Amino acid sequence: xxxxxxxxxxxxxxxxxxxxxxxxxxxxADVKVYAGYPGSxxxxxxxxxxxxxxxxxxxxxxxANEKVAIETxxxxxxxxxxxxxxxxxxxxxxxxxxxxxxGYTGVKGGxxxxxxxxxxxxxxxxxxxxxxFAPAAYIPMLEPSDPTEAxxxxxxxxxxxxxxxVPVMIRTVTRVNHQSGIVQTNKLExxxxxxxxxxxxxxRFVTVADSARRFKANMLERTKRISEEFExxxxxxxxxxxxxxxxxxxxxxxxxxVEACRILGSKMPILKLGTTFPLPKKKIADFIRPLKKVVxxxxxxxxxxxxxxxxxxxxxxxxxxxxKESGHLSEMLEYNADIVATALAAVxxxxxxxxxxxxxxxxxxxxxxxxxxxxTFCPGCPHRGTLASMRKALRGIKHVVSTDIGxxxxxxxxxxxYGDSLLSMGASLGVAAGMQxxxxxxxxxxxxxxxxxxxxLPGLANAVNHKCNFKLIILDNSVTAMTGQQPNLGTVPxxxxxxxxxxxxEEVLKGLGVTDITVVDSYDVKEAPxxxxxxxxxxxxxxxxxxxxxxxxxxxxxxxxxxxIVPNTVQKDLCNxxxxxxxxxxxxxxxxxxxxxxxxxxxxxxxCMVCSKLCPVTAIKSxxxxx
Amino acid sequence: MSGEFxxxxxxxxxxxxxxxxxxxxxxxxxxxxxxxxxxxxxxxQRHGSVSIHVRIGPDVRSPLIPVGSGDAIISLExxxxxxxxEYLKEGGVVLMNSMVVHPVTDSKAVVxxxxxxAMYFDRGSVEAGFxxxxxxxxxxxxxxxxxxxxxxxxxxxxxxGALSVLQEFPVQTDALRQxxxxxxxxxxxxxxxxxxxxxxxxxxxxxxxxxxxxxE
Numbered sequence: 118x119x120x121x122x123x124x125x126x127x128x129x130x131x132x133x134x135x136x137x138x139x140x141x142x143x144x145x146a147d148v149k150v151y152a153g154y155p156g157s158x159x160x161x162x163x164x165x166x167x168x169x170x171x172x173x174x175x176x177x178x179x180x181a182n183e184k185v186a187i188e189t190x191x192x193x194x195x196x197x198x199x200x201x202x203x204x205x206x207x208x209x210x211x212x213x214x215x216x217x218x219x220g221y222t223g224v225k226g227g228x229x230x231x232x233x234x235x236x237x238x239x240x241x242x243x244x245x246x247x248x249x250f251a252p253a254a255y256i257p258m259l260e261p262s263d264p265t266e267a268x269x270x271x272x273x274x275x276x277x278x279x280x281x282x283v284p285v286m287i288r289t290v291t292r293v294n295h296q297s298g299i300v301q302t303n304k305l306e307x308x309x310x311x312x313x314x315x316x317x318x319x320x321r322f323v324t325v326a327d328s329a330r331r332f333k334a335n336m337l338e339r340t341k342r343i344s345e346e347f348e349x350x351x352x353x354x355x356x357x358x359x360x361x362x363x364x365x366x367x368x369x370x371x372x373x374x375v376e377a378c379r380i381l382g383s384k385m386p387i388l389k390l391g392t393t394f395p396l397p398k399k400k401i402a403d404f405i406r407p408l409k410k411v412v413x414x415x416x417x418x419x420x421x422x423x424x425x426x427x428x429x430x431x432x433x434x435x436x437x438x439x440x441k442e443s444g445h446l447s448e449m450l451e452y453n454a455d456i457v458a459t460a461l462a463a464v465x466x467x468x469x470x471x472x473x474x475x476x477x478x479x480x481x482x483x484x485x486x487x488x489x490x491x492x493t494f495c496p497g498c499p500h501r502g503t504l505a506s507m508r509k510a511l512r513g514i515k516h517v518v519s520t521d522i523g524x525x526x527x528x529x530x531x532x533x534x535y536g537d538s539l540l541s542m543g544a545s546l547g548v549a550a551g552m553q554x555x556x557x558x559x560x561x562x563x564x565x566x567x568x569x570x571x572x573x574l575p576g577l578a579n580a581v582n583h584k585c586n587f588k589l590i591i592l593d594n595s596v597t598a599m600t601g602q603q604p605n606l607g608t609v610p611x612x613x614x615x616x617x618x619x620x621x622x623e624e625v626l627k628g629l630g631v632t633d634i635t636v637v638d639s640y641d642v643k644e645a646p647x648x649x650x651x652x653x654x655x656x657x658x659x660x661x662x663x664x665x666x667x668x669x670x671x672x673x674x675x676x677x678x679x680x681x682i683v684p685n686t687v688q689k690d691l692c693n694x695x696x697x698x699x700x701x702x703x704x705x706x707x708x709x710x711x712x713x714x715x716x717x718x719x720x721x722x723x724x725c726m727v728c729s730k731l732c733p734v735t736a737i738k739s740x741x742x743x744x
Numbered sequence: 745m746s747g748e749f750x751x752x753x754x755x756x757x758x759x760x761x762x763x764x765x766x767x768x769x770x771x772x773x774x775x776x777x778x779x780x781x782x783x784x785x786x787x788x789q790r791h792g793s794v795s796i797h798v799r800i801g802p803d804v805r806s807p808l809i810p811v812g813s814g815d816a817i818i819s820l821e822x823x824x825x826x827x828x829x830e831y832l833k834e835g836g837v838v839l840m841n842s843m844v845v846h847p848v849t850d851s852k853a854v855v856x857x858x859x860x861x862a863m864y865f866d867r868g869s870v871e872a873g874f875x876x877x878x879x880x881x882x883x884x885x886x887x888x889x890x891x892x893x894x895x896x897x898x899x900x901x902x903x904x905g906a907l908s909v910l911q912e913f914p915v916q917t918d919a920l921r922q923x924x925x926x927x928x929x930x931x932x933x934x935x936x937x938x939x940x941x942x943x944x945x946x947x948x949x950x951x952x953x954x955x956x957x958x959x960e
Contacts, residue, residue: 119927131768132779239784263780297765297781299773324745369807437794453809471812471833480830483873487826488850488865490756495790496928532849667788696855703848705791713860720896721845 123607124169127303133300134291136161138264139203140232142271144173145303149198149310152178152189153520154571155600156205157234157240158294163203164601174310181606182542182571183208188215191284194228195322198274199312203231206245211542211572213250216284220254221324221332223282223339223416227275233289236369236416236451240291242522246447248416251394253288255336256396257343258286260368264298271390277346281339288393290416292369292451298696326695344395352391353400357384362464363404364415365425367393369452374414376454378459380470382406385461396424402432411462413440416452439464451690491531496706497668497723499594499639500525504535505731506642506663506702507561507590510649516559517552521545521573523565525592532703542568542736549587560587566622567597568607568620574629580658581630588653589660592639593622594667602670611674633659640665642730668723684722684740685729687715691736698728698737748801750809751907752828756845760900764818765796765949767904767927771919772800775877782807783914791845793824797831800914815912818903820886822843822867825874834877837955839853839906839947841899842867882950883905889942896934901928905943911956917944 121129123141128645135140138160143151151166153159163179170177176193180186183204188612190200200722204212207451221227232250232701235241251258259274261267267289274285320328347353357376364385366374371389376387387405390396405411405425422440445460446452455473461596462469520526520536521544529536539546547560557689564573569591577589595609596602604610609619626634635652637645645663666674672682684706694715697716699708706721707728717728717737729737753761765781772779782797793820797809809831817832819825819840832838854863856897868881874881886899893902903925908917921937928936951957 130773132766132773134783250839291784292782292807296784297769297779299769299778342933365847372806373808376810379803379805380810453808453810454806457813458810461913471810476812476830477759479876481875483829484826485867486869488823488847488853490791490793490824490827490847491849492792493848532852694858696856698849699851703852705845705848708846708851708858709854709861709864711861713858716861 119167120168122302123165124172124300124305125468126708129302130304130444131300132297133264134161134295134297135264135267135289137165138268138300140165141273141300141302142268143201144227144307145268145305146272146275147174147199147306147326148201148275150176150178150190150193150200151202152186153203154180154183154186154208155597155603157209157600158235158291159203159205160233160600160603162231163603167603173307178615179604183212184215187212187219190228191215191219191224194224194226195222196315197226199227201229201231203233205246206232206234206241207243207541208232209247209250209458216250216256217325217559219256219284220256220336221329222322224278224284225282227278229274229278229287230284231287231289233291233294234417235291237291242539244417246420248288248420249418251288255340256284256286256394257392258288258371259391260288260387260393261293261391261552262368262371263293263296264300266352266391267293268300272538277343279416281343283343288368290369290451303406317406319687338497340395341345342698344397347392347395348397348399349642350392350397352690354389354396355404356387356389358386360384360386361407361409362412363388363408363410364412364414365390365401365404365421367391367421368415368613370416370457372416373452373454373457377458380454381461381465381467381535382465383461383465390421393421398428401425401428405429405433405436408433408436410437410439412445413438414446414452414457414462418448489531492527493703493705494524494722495668495723496704497672497725499665499668500528500592501702501704502639502665502714502725503590503592503663504533504643505727506645506649508535509642510653514559514653516561517556519549519552519560519562521564521568523592525563525565525570536563543572543576546573546580546589549582549589550576550580550585551710553585553587562587564589564591565598566591566593566595566607569608570620577626577631578629585658586656587658591622591660591662593662593664594670596667597671598667598670602667602673621630622662631658631660633657635659636663637720638665639663640725640727642727650742668725668735672723683724684719685717685724685726685737686740688736689714690737691734693734693736695733697731697733702731704728747914748799749912750799750804750814751816751818752795752797752809752814752831754824754828755792755796756791756824759794759820760897761794761820762795763927764904765798765898767901767920767923768798768915770927771915773923774879774881775916777914778802778804780804780807782862784878793827795828806911816907816910818907820899821864821905822883824868826870829873832848832877832949835880836878837910838874838878838881839903840870840881840883841903843885843887880951880955882947884943884946886943888941889946893935893939893942895932895939897932898936899956900937901936901939902943905940906947908940909944909947909951909957911958917958930940
């Protein structure tokens, strides 16, 4: 795909990532405001809006966090403009306070939230199933299964939102967001961005006491109306009617169910649900009434399964419901067609054409001894230097590290195994506060600049106020690195900007009352440990800023300016096989060669020179950029 | 199933897998083929495992290949090939770059055993593993070919050229070449097309006679 397909005026048949199809759908719905914080698997939605927003006459806001983002589109929608936000599963936890209230107040302009769960926790701290938020907040929820459906649903969501004055949640999973396919786009008809006038109605958007109770009653009525609309929705379809064993599926699970039927050569009736709150209960009752068995195919929690069970109590009490409760399918990890085919085969008394268990057993046997490839820091990553300095500064001192969400979340993994706790965005500070009460050892909190602005500020203010005795390390690499180097509140725009005013970390800290601030260069593994050690030895709360731009981001700037990336090399006559570069530094560019000496890959090395500073015999030198 | 083609594209972060999948996807869009892909690129750091499932055919629905039914594995890094072993069907095709990027944990283990490069996990055992289920394994020095084509970053397109030769792969060579021209930066166009042709040549030499190839 290309951005040209997303922004083309005329309809096209294009190969698109689902996240891009979501943006296209919003553009076709003439969306005016986007706000969001990056998070896998939704980051490409933010990236695409960021790229094209201005050209499309939109206001695009890369927000401090998901809560600010949802409030931003809520404000625009209260005024009457269409707004959309995107967030990963756990982002909704952060935004949930306003999410629930927004269900009460409702909106005037279309207001759409894309929330992406991550079965298998590919790039998340949990396998959270965000679907339970929708009924809890009385906010309607749509679940697409592929890019084409996602585009259509986003457009419909804006329409639904405005007709019922309600925010609409589009819930996806990794295998939907990161699915690409052929998408037929529609004509793009954008109107110019124009401000609107506020029409003042007392307590229209104010939920407190009386108005809250009034909103609650309205919300129940609204849900009933939407439920009736969903009974006839184009997104709930029955395929292959007839037979006495059927399937109910949604989202990615639907794709696997269709494929599983194909694998088994079985034509089974399938009820595909696209509107999963409120559910089309009559449609479900009609579907299950003639069945003896129904297989519910959905990843993660038994959200549909439990509701189908409740509906069956009246419409078909003898129905056998196959799913997670019956033990045929798991609440863990993501599915695939073979997993669903295995469950269906058991129900149908058939055999799968491939013995999946045997294939997996043989694969596992062959992979014995195969090296794992844990996620690791990129060559040139400043975090590798910071962590080396921290460990050097604290050598001989037992200490506890409360870390946070970001690339540095990898430090507790192999091979470094450095770090003791990790909960959620910004949690390092609160956890450290509790640890310093409880522990004899000194406590260190570790957070990145983006995560600090996202949810670290309250924890910092709290630590200052309570005179907590721990040190905070802020790894300031200028961007939100892990999700693709998006700008954050502190990022200085490369083009000079003008639209944003970057925050200055030292000023923010001073403003919040921090008096002990140390700044080090992440690459300076000779001087930084000394400064860090001095800071660690001082009593009370203090902050160390370890600063160096993210290597991937820095390389991109270098390439744009036509600057060379100059790799290092090992001088073979000097290398004495001490291997500090491999044992302590763990850079993917460095390996062992045929002579049993360290070797640096010219293609991978970023030329950060940190390994050369760690080498006790200074055998690592720059190649000088002659190539 | 007949008329369908499923392949895993794999490697380590930073090798251009997403571009590779987009080149195939665009070629499908322009020739009326139905394609679905499932990408795994969560954490954006380099050198982690990356994989993309590619599925072409009128009735494919799942973005993931069911276990034991992939037609091919296209791998930009030798060891990663083995990580997706369970997806390949018996007799499937393996096109792998002979290059190895050693995981940092593996290098650490080697120095702890005071070893040399020979003590790394052996690429040969990857090939031997696949030989249990298929004879159609081709290991290509894509880095050497890419350099010969004039751009070290074209290893992904070398592998695409190698794949394009197979009769079973339903995307037409012309469409792939046009898609490359559209997707890569203008100044890299020539080198990429050359890389495509050189990859095709290497694959043709290996498989012609053993497997149905295009243009025979």
